[in-house]
Amino acid sequence: MDKRRTFRKVGRMGNSPGISLPSEYLEKINLQRGDECEVVIDEQRKEIRIRPVQxxxxxxxxxxxxxxxxxxxxxxxxxxxxxxx
Known part of the structure; x- marks a missing residue:
């Protein structure tokens, strides 16, 4: 599995906090602007996973x-x- 690490700051997107993702990351998981995705929060591991809706x-x-x-x-x-x- 190809794992890359980058650091991002939590910024502002409208009235909500948000994190932007590099377009190359979205391309690697076949997501583009307007696509629906699933966001999974793993509280035990303190992780958020994003994947395309199948x-x-x-x-x-x-x-x-x-x-x-x-x-x-x-x-x-x-x-x-x-x-x-």
Whole structure:
């Protein structure tokens, strides 16, 4: 996995605090201005992850995907431990 590190200051975007991202970072995860993205906050690790919203595969319902996401969140640490084995 290609990991890059950069430092940014929290600035102002309208009336809210915000952090701008270099366009090359967005390009690497296939995001561009106007795209919808998912923001995941991991309070234990003090991390924020950003990823493009993936369309729901044909034949699966939004309810199923929500249940899958909830199950993944519930067992995230166990899954991470299995992945890192």
């Amino acid at each position: 369309p729901i595969p044909e034949g699966l319902s939004p309810e199923f995907m929500k249940a899958l996401d909830e199950t993944h969140e519930q067992f995230e640490e166990a899954l991470r431990n299995l992945r890192d084995r």
